[in-house]
Amino acid sequence: MKFVIAQMQHETNTFSPVPTTWEAFGGKGGPALGRAAYEATKGTRVPMAAFLDLAEAQGAEIVTPLAAWANPSGPVDGRAYDRFCEMIADAVSNGCDAVFLDLHGAMVVAERTDDGEGTLLEKLREIAPRTPIAVSLDLHANVTDRMVRNCDAIAGYKTYPHVDGYEAGQLAGSIVLGALHGKVKPVMAWGNVPLLAQTLRQNTDESPMKDCVDAARAAEKSGLLAATAFGGFQMADIHDAGLSVVTVADGDKRQAEDACKTILDIAWRHKEQFIYRGEPLEQAIARAKRAADETGGPILLLDHADNCASGANQDTMYVLKEALRQGLTGIAVGPVRDPEAVGKMIEAGVGASVTLKVGGKMDMPAIKLKGEPLELSGVVRAITDGEYTITGPQFQGMRCYMGRTAVLDTGAAEIVVTERNQEPWDRGVFTSAGIDPSRKRFLLLKSRMYFRPVFAPIAKGMVFCDSLGVGSSDWTLFDFRKLRRPIYPLDEFPGGHR
Ligand SMILES: [Zn+2]
Numbered sequence: 001m002k003f004v005i006a007q008m009q010h011e012t013n014t015f016s017p018v019p020t021t022w023e024a025f026g027g028k029g030g031p032a033l034g035r036a037a038y039e040a041t042k043g044t045r046v047p048m049a050a051f052l053d054l055a056e057a058q059g060a061e062i063v064t065p066l067a068a069w070a071n072p073s074g075p076v077d078g079r080a081y082d083r084f085c086e087m088i089a090d091a092v093s094n095g096c097d098a099v100f101l102d103l104h105g106a107m108v109v110a111e112r113t114d115d116g117e118g119t120l121l122e123k124l125r126e127i128a129p130r131t132p133i134a135v136s137l138d139l140h141a142n143v144t145d146r147m148v149r150n151c152d153a154i155a156g157y158k159t160y161p162h163v164d165g166y167e168a169g170q171l172a173g174s175i176v177l178g179a180l181h182g183k184v185k186p187v188m189a190w191g192n193v194p195l196l197a198q199t200l201r202q203n204t205d206e207s208p209m210k211d212c213v214d215a216a217r218a219a220e221k222s223g224l225l226a227a228t229a230f231g232g233f234q235m236a237d238i239h240d241a242g243l244s245v246v247t248v249a250d251g252d253k254r255q256a257e258d259a260c261k262t263i264l265d266i267a268w269r270h271k272e273q274f275i276y277r278g279e280p281l282e283q284a285i286a287r288a289k290r291a292a293d294e295t296g297g298p299i300l301l302l303d304h305a306d307n308c309a310s311g312a313n314q315d316t317m318y319v320l321k322e323a324l325r326q327g328l329t330g331i332a333v334g335p336v337r338d339p340e341a342v343g344k345m346i347e348a349g350v351g352a353s354v355t356l357k358v359g360g361k362m363d364m365p366a367i368k369l370k371g372e373p374l375e376l377s378g379v380v381r382a383i384t385d386g387e388y389t390i391t392g393p394q395f396q397g398m399r400c401y402m403g404r405t406a407v408l409d410t411g412a413a414e415i416v417v418t419e420r421n422q423e424p425w426d427r428g429v430f431t432s433a434g435i436d437p438s439r440k441r442f443l444l445l446k447s448r449m450y451f452r453p454v455f456a457p458i459a460k461g462m463v464f465c466d467s468l469g470v471g472s473s474d475w476t477l478f479d480f481r482k483l484r485r486p487i488y489p490l491d492e493f494p495g496g497h498r
Contacts, residue, residue: 001060001180004091005100007041007048008084008120011072011140012108013235013311015366015470015478018073018421022080031068033087038064041102045395047136047169051100054173065091067102071421072311075110082112085120092128098180099124099133100173102165105141105156106233106241114238114482118146125150134176136168140199140233143244148190152176154246156228158213160204161394161449168228175225175248186225189256192232192244193264194487194498197274198473200304200448200464202231208270215266216245219259224249229263235310235470237482243267243274268498275489276473278466285322288442288463295460297330297441302462304448305469308421312471313337314446317359317374319465323444324412330441334416334429335402341417345380345406352380358408358417364470367477378410381434386418388428392454400428407433413444425450 010020025031032040041048041064048067055062065087070076092099107116117135124133133151137143139160148154155172157164178184202209212229219227226248234241245263249256267274278284285301292299301319308314314337323331341358348354360373386402403419416433424445430437437443438458445451448471456462466474475490485491488498 001058002063002096003055003060003098003100004063004065004088004096005048005051005055006037006065006088007046007067007069007102009069009102009104010076010107011104011138011233011311012075012106013072013470014075014108014237015235016074016311017362017364017366017470018311018313020070020073020076022077022083024070024073025068031066033066034064037067038062040067045166046102047165048102050166050169051102051173054170054177058177063091063096072309074311075108076116078110078112081109081116085123088120089123089127092124092131096131098176099131100176101133101135102169103135103137105137105143105147105230106236108236108238115144115146118144118150121147121150132176132179134172136172137230138162139202139231141230142232142236142238142241143190143192143230143246144240148188148246152179153186153226153248154188154228155226156230156246158204158216158228160202160209160231161452163394171226184225185251186248187251187253187256188246188248189253189260190244190246191260191264192240192242193268194484195243195267195271195274196234196241196487196490197231197243198234198276199231199310200276200473201274203449208267208273211270212263212267215263219247219263224255224259227259227263229267237480239482239484241483242487271488278464278473281318281322281466284463284465285326285328289326289328291461291463292441298437298443298459299441300451300455300459300462301442301444302448302451302464303444303446303467304464305467305472306446307423307448307471308446309423309450310448310471312469313362313364314421315359315362316467316469317372318467319444320413321374323442328442329412331413331444332430332435332437332440333413333444334424335418335422336415337419337421338417339403339419342404342406342419345408345417346383346404348380350380350383354378354380358415367470369468376408376410378408381407381409381414384433386432388432390426390428392426394425394450394453400426402429405433407435423447423450426454
């Protein structure tokens with residue numbers, strides 16, 4: 001037996017000014033191809049690793065054309081996407097018994113398609129109409145009819161923060177292997193509700209997302225091959241953005257459809273809870289200040305609108321500006337991406353006093369905002385290569401590359417400034433730059449979910465600080481044009497009927 005196994009993952013924020021080139025895929029220097037794709041994923045917790053394990057247990061010949069993963073950002077470069085598709089399509093054209101794809105489900109490609117995954121799957125179906133295809137998807141997938149029509153089994157993550165990529169791969173892969181051996185006949189059902197659920201409200205440990213995931217698990221327990229509730233990714237101006245459900249039954253289409261409907265009904269009943277309601281920034285900072293006075297800190301200042309894991313710039317300065325205005329001290333900020341400021345601090349050297357403009361170098365035309373740098377004076381406290389290995393619970397052992405990194409110490413704040421985007425998903429973003437986050441009064445993190453397993457345990461409180469950015473949960477900032485309407489909460493649904 002011969003299997004084609006590949007990964008192509010990108011969550012596209014169509015409002016993001018951050019470019020997504022070929023080089024953006026992969027830790028350093030682009031995606032992994034051929035044998036390198038195997039090496040990059042084997043033994044990790046990503047879905048592709050599960051596909052590899054399943055294939056090896058079968059003694060199958062394995063072809064791995066591609067492992068490509070990029071941070072969320074703007075639409076993917078069309079030529080990079082063409083090459084990805086070509087490599088996977090060529091491998092399938094050469095003949096195989098099954099295809100296993102580790103996809104995201106929210107990839108938008110500039111000048112090509114709003115449905116990167118569906119378009120790829122359609123092409124593969126054309127090449128190999130009878131070859132079974134297994135697909136794993138991220139919980140934030142914006143599922144389309146084209147995706148579902150052109151593969152045999154879909155299973156998605158059931159956790160956010162995502163810690164079960166491997167299990168999703170195992171589930172989708174096992175179903176297709178079962179089909180290959182004639183043991184099961186997977187049939188899928190899918191559907192969506194007109195609901196733009198916010199990622200901030202998709203924590204799978206809390207209601208309402210937990211209710212949807214519990215219902216999916218219950219459906220699997222009662223005999224379905226797979227059931228996934230997808231929260232969807234909302235900073236995407238495409239027709240199908242939003243919450244959806246995919247179920248896989250063994251031969252019984254009706255059973256799949258019933259389970260799908262049950263889970264969608266639960267989501268719709270909880271629609272108000274899927275919406276985040278914040279407070280003005282000034283008020284949030286004042287509240288954080290009081291919390292630090294009472295507890296000594298650290299208090300987390302969560303600048304979720306500038307979260308790079310949602311495709312944001314990671315360089316806006318609104319929250320720090322307001323914190324300094326209100327006289328907060330003992331702040332560690334990190335990371336802020338600003339290659340220009342890093343260069344200037346390296347030139348000045350460790351110990352040098354500098355005055356420079358930090359952050360705000362990137363305009364955000366899709367939300368009609370100009371970048372606003374913050375002029376700061378301070379001492380260059382450290383310069384590093386920005387590399388560290390994750391010690392925290394998520395992505396443990398992974399090597400991370402922030403690019404060249406410098407710390408600016410203004411007295412009130414120590415700011416970790418980096419060349420590359422990096423979610424504060426590990427204390428390494430601070431410790432690698434010589435800062436002990438547990439000893440600060442405030443930690444300003446451009447994060448909405450991944451900070452939790454790492455920073456919540458050392459924090460005395462957390463405050464969501466609403467600022468401006470392409471990762472905002474304030475829908476009034478975004479001009480949705482392609483999104484299907486009506487959709488909640490942008491439109492009213494009198495009587496709650498959809
Ligand atoms: Zn996700």
